[in-house]
Amino acid sequence: MNKGVVENISPFMTFSRAEWAALRESYSMKMDPEEIQQVKGLNDVLNMEEIADIYLPLTRLIHLHADASQELYRSRSIFLKKQEKKVPYIIGIAGSVAVGKSTLARVLRTLLSKWDLHPRVDLVTTDGFLYPNAELERRGIMDKKGFPESFNVAALLRFLEEVKSGKPRVEAPVYSHITYDVKPGEAQVVEQPDIVILEGINVLQPPRHKGADPEEGVSVSDYFDFSIYVDADEEDVFSWYIERFKKLRETAFRNPDSYFRKYADLSDEEAEAFAAGVWNRINHPNLVENIRPTKNRADLILRKGGHHLVNQIKMRKI
Template identity: 65%
Template structure:
């Protein structure tokens, strides 16, 4: 049921009420698409698309259209002709919570809006410092923490895009080698919609920084932001399940950073994954990621079966 709490900046929806907001938004993907879109240990079906993602798609379409009208009105006011700039959507949340699946689904749905916008997806993994730099700075055990990212580079790229620059290049990350791919870039060239996905994209600006760039956050460039949420114990279980599945897939690649874990037992895999979670991911979630949850425009709360159970939408 939709709830209006006067002390909360959010409107609360249960799954049933949220699903009704789909209205006449058409279903434009099928079961074959779903197989391509879902993550390794994520769950996704047509019901989730219809009940959760189609209302989100409709909401984003309304917001993007209104923002375009605002840009045009500002051009009239300033007597300028600013070039097209992308509508930027940020997606945040813990490791293993399903952000990547959500980003891919939204990209697929948005690209099939009536005006067929050009949609690009940018993940912040590409802005992690190379392992050589992280080792030099003693940050390998804090990979994924805010300080492990080249935030200045990400801010420059987003600033260029929002300033109307036509073509930018972003670094690329490999989950096989667990490192930045040398001499390889992702080209982003005038998208209508840009989805930026990453665990820490809703981080506030640095505290006490004297430089102008220290007063700017990545989310300052977002037009809309989404936080994918779940209970910590549930996310931990998903992380363990994914780690075990990776032993028979990515870890078997000879180039894999984690190839030494490819043939360990289930018990050993649990112990390794639990150690990594407790040392790194749990700490990062509690100290950096979770505190940014209420900076989002939309919070999607997942249950233990990976499906969204409730939604919070920021009031206007």
């Protein structure tokens, strides 16, 4: 080998925005303006150009993967002489707070549900699997809400196991961003959809290795058929987080039942200072210690620029 040539041993193929947009080919599925407004996050940028250039090719790729996965499952059932069950295709979406995971998840749910082969797409967020605030307080980790230890991972693994085993009806707990807590007695019912999208900051965490519990050798991502990490420079994510907090003063924080009602009347300067404090104390350490290190475990990485639009895509080599 020529010593002057360095072989590219990256597990990913890298695409520019233009290169990725070309992969859409003749796929012309659209979202109307009302649908775009329904799925767009509070301070996200989402328009038809972004959907056409980024999300339509991504949807086409996932469709190809899901179709091939289902065909393999059918063939394996024949080989094993076992009755075929309907098993949902599971997509995991990870990334920092305020990076746009929820918008991506909602866009994918809308676009994927337009395909004839998998019209039923459910979206589940891991927020419902956070321990209730009372339990977080009891454990002394309220200031680590969103860190891996703040989630009931065992319950999340059971949920995924039941979904992936083809159980007809599975329930997931529900979280309220108004009360900032799990809703007691409420559940989201998942009844054998074609695709399940699981969105959460820490869904790509590797398995734990402490103790004798067999579940500690299993990770949430073991149940994924496809996974996506939404990436951006930390300075941009911090800016988006501050702007979102400021906008929430005029929306959710005005709700009398809001956990953050007391922050609704903060000035811009006070809001920025408070949000920056939360970021530096909680979200920044979680990003650096837990979230960002999982990026390269994803099948696909969407990289955003400061304008909140995707400018680079990395796809794992097959």
